[in-house]
Amino acid sequence: MTQKDINISYLEYSRIEEMNAEDRELAAEAIEAMGGAYAPYSHFHVGAAVRMSNGQIVRGANQENAAFPSGLCAERTAMFSASAKYPDKDMRSIAIAGGVHGRLGREPATPCGACRQVMAQYQTKAGKPMSVIMIGADKIWKFEKVDDILPLIFDSI
Numbered sequence: 001m002t003q004k005d006i007n008i009s010y011l012e013y014s015r016i017e018e019m020n021a022e023d024r025e026l027a028a029e030a031i032e033a034m035g036g037a038y039a040p041y042s043h044f045h046v047g048a049a050v051r052m053s054n055g056q057i058v059r060g061a062n063q064e065n066a067a068f069p070s071g072l073c074a075e076r077t078a079m080f081s082a083s084a085k086y087p088d089k090d091m092r093s094i095a096i097a098g099g100v101h102g103r104l105g106r107e108p109a110t111p112c113g114a115c116r117q118v119m120a121q122y123q124t125k126a127g128k129p130m131s132v133i134m135i136g137a138d139k140i141w142k143f144e145k146v147d148d149i150l151p152l153i154f155d156s157i
């Protein structure tokens with residue numbers, strides 16, 4: 001028997017201004033995208049912004065429904081929209097922002113497991129790392145690839 005370890009390293013910024021220009025822009029888009037949330041049940045507004053390999057940015061926001069499972073997270077709204085709009089382009093990066101009643105939370109907004117799985121597949125499709133930026137009012141985290149937030153990715157079929 002051998003014990004194995006998985007190490008994850010990521011960057012923590014204390015302000016958006018510390019990031020490079022591309023990430024700053026994507027973070028600002030994710031924060032603005034929170035305005036598109038439809039969250040009459042949770043009142044938790046989430047915005048996401050995806051940067052494509054052609055430089056275009058596609059936004060998404062969470063959409064809730066009275067039949068709860070019919071709603072969709074901001075990240076998947078953004079990624080599915082981006083893939084539908086630019087099917088031949090790769091996703092390079094995704095930024096996520098969220099907070100109660102549309103006010104950015106202090107801690108970074110972290111994506112749910114289902115959204116991580118969808119990120120993983122678009123990263124595999126691209127064959128290149130897709131970075132993930134999680135934005136909070138007090139700190140921002142940047143992960144260089146989806147594997148860092150979803151180790152042992154399932155993509156075997």
Ligand code: THU
Nearest residue numbers: 042044046062073074110111112
């Ligand atoms: N939500 C997202 O949009 N992204 C996530 O990764 C986690 C949760 C949304 C779904 C629901 O509308 C609300 O936040 C509360 O769960």
